[in-house]
Amino acid sequence: MTPVLRARLSWLHRWTALVAGWIVFAIFFTGTLSLFDAELTRWMQPESAEILPEQPLSDQALEHAMQILRDDERQGKPSAFLSLPSARDPLLHIFRYDGHALIGPALNPRDGRLIATRQTEGGAFFFNFHYTLRLPSPWGEYLVALTTFFLSLLILSGVLLHLSRLIPDYFTLRLHAATPRCLLDLHVLTGTAMLPFHIMITWTGLFLLGNIAFPLISHDAAPLPPAVVEHHHLPTFLLAPLVHKTERLTGNAVTYILFSAEHIAIYSLRPDSLSIHDTPMTFDNVTGQAVAPPPPDRVERAEALLTGLHMAHTMGPVLRWLWFLGGLAATVMVASGLVFHTARRRASARQLTSPRLERLNAGIMSGLVFASLAYLWTNRLIPYDWKDRSMLEITTLFVLWGSTALLAFGLPRAVLWSVPLALTALAGLGIPLLDLLTGPSHLWRHSLFLSVDAVCALTGLAALSGALWMRPRT
Template sequence: MKEGFRQSMAWLHTWTGLVVGWVLFFVFVTGTAGYVDDEITRWMQPERPLQVHVESVESVESVERGRMIEMALARLEQVATKAQSWTITLPHTPLRFRGDQGLEIAWEDLPERGHDYGRRGYEDLDARTGLLRQGIEPRETGGGTTLYRMHYALHYIPYDVAIYIVGVCTLLMLLAILSGVITHKKIFKDFFTFRPGKGQRSWLDAHNVVSVMALPFFLMITYSGLLFYTFDYMPAGAAVVYGTSDLQRRAMYDELYERDRREYLPARRPQADLEPLLQRAEATWQAPGVAALTIRQVKGEPARVDVQRMPGGRVNIYDPEVMSFDAVNGTPIVYDRQPNATITTLDTFYGLHEGLFADWWLRWLYLIAGLLGCAMIGTGLVLWTVKRRHQHRKRNDAAALFDAYGLRLVEVLNAGTLVGLPIAVAAYFWANRLLPVGMADRAAWEMHCLFLTWGWLFLYAALRPLKRAWLELAWMAVAAYALIPALNALTTDRHLGVTLAEGDWVLAGFDLSMFGLAALFAYAAMKIRRRWLKADATMAPSSKEALA
């Protein structure tokens, strides 16, 4: 019974991984790109100025901060006279790169009749002069945001359909992970075992190593991914309690997220001196300091100033710590607000999934873990074909021909996905530099180039002999990524000679990462070629023809 159970888990692990493996590889590639989506967008808009290092809040003297707040308030009085809230975000090192950040102001207008929310506005001011920054209009591009969005919304299909497809694949991946842990009872011992040059055994070792190396990350990323669409995947519970009409679902979300439906008055300049309020908040928090302040007034209540603390590595960045003060006399306002455990839990998982709280070194770990996820899925798919190919050689019955067609289909899907998709992503970057800047629907055509390239590579893999397809696609990937920095140098003035000298590590890091990816594909191509040459030297001619 015990042996039968493990064999059942092995079967479940194999087939849940294979059936949705190609979709999961797409999800992991685009999701991993999401950890650097701001950096990708910055590179894809070379018209933006080089990175400007803005002094942090902690290093700005009180009088300078007070002057910045005065300039921000003066601008808000000009452009947001009918807003229900004003927000001033002070210059500080952002959690994620947001370009040349200055003094930011934002507002939300009073909602119109029949609407829940008002129009939102945003401006980026020069921190020294308070004037609106008049930057060059960057080119239209999907940037890293489009790549990130595809990991849950896919592309070219309705959003509701996409999230269900990704949800089913995510659930099956969670099953594959759990069944894999059960199947490999010596999984942690196998983690320290890698036997190169052993064919199927080597692929299994590689699959075990990359799977165990980031196992907690894989469990977290799949489980948290399912949580975000709980009411879409399991609507029955909410329907029984709240009902199914739009008004009833709105009431459910109002209660769940504790949405504020009170009436607000137009925001006005506080009468209290704001600098002492910020200093008092900083004295209470110690470190990190103040990130932003919001001014608002609920009808029937005194106007208040909400001072928001910088997250400082806190996972749940969606519910920041806030101190409130009376906008007239500056006295603290204490609210007896109990945190919503459900939303706190959901926001914590969301923060873990997105990694928005992470400093640069932890974001690199997120990125590496995402690449390990791609490797885990890729080695699993290849392992299936290696094992079935070995079994196919031993069979001569009538079903062998049918199995050969199935094996060939999986081989083509593997080559077209595991190597073709990265090449298609590189084509997305090439399109950003080669398409005319003023082209209509330019961002859409960047994505069209990605999928057209990917489709052509599937066709290429189907028409070429197996080994030649793998090697040729691998060398295409090398060329596609290695030439991106050269293309960047030929089409813009944001090349490595400038970005390294200016210390703009976002732009320079992108180009250097392209060289790194090219090196990885070159290493893989050479290893594959060396392995297959060695195998061909000992393989019978009939076997060679079978693999062609």
């Protein structure tokens, strides 16, 4: 590579990162968390801990859920669907989309009894933020699609810049070197070590946003017909025989049941698979007769594979944790790259915008981690029956994130990183204690609660190490 080309690619890499870096960081961080969205929701609804995984769904519970849906339909409530118990979420849910997340009552899969869980968006908040940034639709999706374009350019320019040193970079991390050198090593190491994951997740992300990233212009487009509110026409017969039939034919447990004006679509996703291949068994909702859907074509199969690779909904725990590590590496890659930029500018005494960028780095990045941990704290500390408690949880997250960013502008430079990282460490290390005091009894029996506590404590420890490491360097 010629020095001129190298300089051009460096400029592209640097400026793309400066424009989109913080959004990319937020997208990667929340995307990593949303790999365990169902588990986070269960942690945030400790009332559901009494239902242990692998409890079979009874016909009585299914019929009870249908009765609730029929009552809702009579009251004119918007359409809903059923989410059946699975290994990750042992509850029977009636879900409605509220514009941001799927919300609705949770039922005991044994008898259909309503479980009085606290009102929260739980892990679904991170999932929704990951692709909308919690902005009004479709602006959030537009911004995420634009950021994904930037990210694809960032990754490709980064690969081209480091191509000649790809193998040595796998084995280089000089923690005791000068700050910029050490940060660059960390940036390149996390980039190269999980490079296939970064490429795959960016490409599949761009594909999922394809409608927005690559819009189609049609010069003879007809005006859209006025929106019609679709009514369910819920079946009046028993649903359980159809569920058993689907399970018998597909060999997999049923995951979702959707209702349209004419059909009932019963989805049974194959567990431990990369592809979300979800062609449903379809039944007429008046007669209950099976309706043969057209077989999926090759593009549909490819779409299901790309969606499955990105969302990891059907993956087993090992692959899911591997994806989590990949997401973590991507988050650290972006963070270390952004911090490297300001550290290098300071080291070379080019002080034009560096102090402001440095403060924004500290406030935005450590602020998001701190606010996410505080989201879990708020969930447990707000009284159970507080009005609009889920909105209060989310508001608290954004207020704390914004406050940390503002705080970074008021802090002396020597403690610019130490203070927000110390707050993050306190929040993370305190979560196990909080869970012990406010979580389900016999906490030690629930591996899910212990896992979330352990990850939060590890985040706290990492933040503490970061605070100590950054202190003499700022």
